[in-house]
Amino acid sequence: MALPEDRIVTFDNVSKFYGETLGVNRVSLSFEPGITSLVGPNGAGKTTLMNLMTGLLRPTRGQVQVLGFRPSDSENMFRRVGYCTQFDYFPKGVTGHDLIYSLLRMHGYGRSEAGSMTHRVIDRVGMSDAADRKVAGYSKGMRQRIKLALAIAHEPRVLVLDEPLNGLDPMARSEVIELFCDLGRAGMHVIISSHILHEVDIISDRIVMMSNGYVVAEGDIQGVRSEMEDHPMQILIRCDRPALVASLVFQQDSVVEARIHKDGQGLLVSTRNPDQFYRLLNRIVLDNQLSIEGIEPADENVHSVYEYLIGGSNGGPIT
């Protein structure tokens, strides 16, 4: 069932050109609550899309709506939206505490309410010890945290995060990811762009894959993967007699490749028809009394989909 306009973020045939340079072209998207990741190499248009969503850029064509508001209506929209930008710069001379406190005052909160909200959010991002230091002296990781605090301080319904994991150490990264997951589970729209694909894979409900200003795929990762008929699905079967299985799977035309895993304890099968293959595999297992340790899709993840759709033609930095 389609969600009402005030619960979604929509792009309707949006294009953005910087002079003659393409930012994004003919983007039509709809973001629902949950975690959506924007994935693509540098220059794909991820930041442009986020800046369009938050009114820092105006579309050359088309229309963007965030929970029913135009981004140009900043007075209403930013009560519901928080944006953690990629720009790692802050007004000079202010402390982390002052930065957030003054932001909340601009939201219209009274002094005491703004004060208590400031302390709460600083605590939430683990910056209590450094809150009274000037932001100019913060490390990269601390700046990332204070940016995140700025974005969530007013408890928005839509959180837009441009490369929020950059500069964080592994511990901080896992804490921040946990925070995103909490926010997503609470029904917030969390829209993240990231190069760190294995982390995107863990947390995303949906992905939007971009390349050269175009959206090349969108949806949940399984759905996107299953629609990629040009690339046979890879399935890893962990079993006691992989060679036997390999010799039997080729009775099906849709199986295009079967490789014994390097450790000798499994088989990697590429098939164009996974449903048919799973039925065949059931029969093989029963007929031959095989001991199966596990069966799992080997390329049903963001990294593989990225490689198939973008990596070959425009391999940006991915991790």
Add this chain to the structure above:
Amino acid sequence: MNWQLWSRQVDAVAWVEFKRFWLSRRAIGIYIIALAPNFLMLPLLIRPGRAGMLSTAYAVFFEMFWLRLVIFFGCASIFSQFFRGEILQKTLHYYLLVPVRREIVVLGKYLAAFSGTAMLFSLTTISSYLLYWGRSARGRDFLAGSAGIPELARYVAVVIIACAAYGALFLLLGLLFKNPMLPSMFVLTWESLNYVLPAELQRVSIVHYLRPLLPVILPRGPFVILTEPPSPLVGIPGLMLVTAALLVLAGLVLRRTEITYSAD
């Protein structure tokens, strides 16, 4: 219309901007520029003489040096920084990601810049005036008499009005131009040579409305095209209206501003 919210937002923006600019280390340069020339120039002027002559000498100092150079360039460098500086430092987005009308951001920044410049230049005007007249017995008599303090009040009023009007102009130029110093030089030339232009063009100038407010009006040389000086009753509200119009324009420009730092 949510006036209470808007005033709270203006207050918040102005306070952040005031602290950011006026209480920072880089403001020390501005304080030195505001104070040093003042106190370097004054000793050259201080001579014994009649009160009328002394008044004229101070008027020359005030109009030619203080108003046309120090206050003009002070406003140019301070007000234009409030937007252009933020674009160069890539910090402007901070204000564009809050639920605040962009016109309010303009007003908050303007008030932060105006309150600082008006305060700084008013105080230095007062101090220079007191220093100038306080050095001699005749000067102290003038100050204690009926003319001294009203004259000082008029100089301070001119300083405040000049900061308001030039400030709005340079705030707008800071939004429009990558290097606001070039249009500032054009404005300086226009303001300096304005008196040789036809009467209609003379009216398109800030100094044209400021001069009649000065307590001592100086002659402007042989090439002047004489015009009827505007009455203060027209000049002051006129300059306030121009200031408001420039701020509205700055609000509209900021409303259309996009964040493409890399292009700047």
